Amino acid sequence: MYYAILLIAIYISGRFEQRWTAAGIMAAGLFVGISALQFLGLSTSWLIVGAMVITLGLCLYLNLTYALGAVLALIHDVIITVGAFSLMNKEFDLTVIAALLTIIGYSLNDTIIVFDRIRETLRYGKGGTFAEVINTSINQTLSRTILTSGLTLIVVVCLYLLGGAVIHDFALALLIGIFVGTYSSIFVASPILLHFGKRRMAQDSAPAKA
Numbered sequence: 272m273y274y275a276i277l278l279i280a281i282y283i284s285g286r287f288e289q290r291w292t293a294a295g296i297m298a299a300g301l302f303v304g305i306s307a308l309q310f311l312g313l314s315t316s317w318l319i320v321g322a323m324v325i326t327l328g329l330c331l332y333l334n335l336t337y338a339l340g341a342v343l344a345l346i347h348d349v350i351i352t353v354g355a356f357s358l359m360n361k362e363f364d365l366t367v368i369a370a371l372l373t374i375i376g377y378s379l380n381d382t383i384i385v386f387d388r389i390r391e392t393l394r395y396g397k398g399g400t401f402a403e404v405i406n407t408s409i410n411q412t413l414s415r416t417i418l419t420s421g422l423t424l425i426v427v428v429c430l431y432l433l434g435g436a437v438i439h440d441f442a443l444a445l446l447i448g449i450f451v452g453t454y455s456s457i458f459v460a461s462p463i464l465l466h467f468g469k470r471r472m473a474q475d476s477a478p479a480k481a
Contacts, residue, residue, distance in 0.1 A: 275375055277301065277326060279345070280338040283383070284330075287337040287390055294338075297329040336467040341382050344452075344460035348378045352448045361440055370444035377423075378452030381416055382460045388412050389464070405465050409457055420453040 277298070284294035304325040308318055323346065330339040349371055356363065388408040393401075427449060431442035 275372065277322070279375075279379055280326060280330065280335070280342050283341050283386070284333075284335045284338040287386055288335065290333075290335065293333045293335060297326070297333060297335065297338075300329050301325050331467070334467070336464055337386055339467055340460040340463035341379065341386070343463055344382055344455040345375050345378055347455050347459050348374055348448055348452045351451045352444055355447050356440075356444065361443070364440070366438065366441040367444050370441045370448065373445060374448030374452055377449055378455060381420075381453060381456035384412050384415070385409060385456050385461060386464070389461075401469055402465055405461050409461060413457075416453060416456070420449060423449055 281294040281298055284297070285291040301322060305318065305322055308321045313321065326342065327339065329335075330342065352371060352374060356367065361367070385408060388411055389405055392404045392408055424446065427442055427445045430438060431446055434442055
């Protein structure tokens with residue numbers, strides 16, 4: 272799951288911000304950081320935590336705002352789903368791991384649709400301030416998000432109620448994750464993009480004013 276999120280961060284940085292060099296620097300920095308942590312003999316759990324911290328730190332340092340918003344939203348989705356399973360004392364097996372990977376892909380799809388509309392609006396200069404552009408883009412994609420997620424949830428509910436014990440936990444994880452992933456694209460990824468995007472714009476405009 273970690274490597275999936277890392278590759279997603281690199282793709283989003285290059286695709287939406289056209290900063291493939293910065294994305295490559297992030298990947299190289301992460302490789303060096305993980306190699307150093309492995310040299311210290313840390314366990315796999317601490318390696319994953321360290322890798323996440325390094326990834327988020329590099330996104331902040333390199334001003335990869337789209338990647339930062341998407342990665343934090345994905346981490347949010349996975350943590351809430353895993354937390355719900357922990358509270359319910361559910362067993363983690365391969366089907367649950369498969370469900371978590373599915374949730375990452377589903378949530379990312381929603382986030383990319385919103386980000387793509389933001390990018391198009393900024394490119395053609397149709398919006399006002401950055402906050403207004405984000406708000407308009409979310410409203411334009413909201414109906415599509417609700418319809419897609421609603422239909423998917425209907426299928427998952429049927430799997431949960433009628434699918435039997437074999438896929439019960441898989442369907443439960445999807446049920447939680449799809450709901451969380453749908454709202455995280457709007458209420459987690461977009462506000463993070465707004466906050467750090469405005470900060471980057473201020474930094475970019477400062478030399479020009481000077």
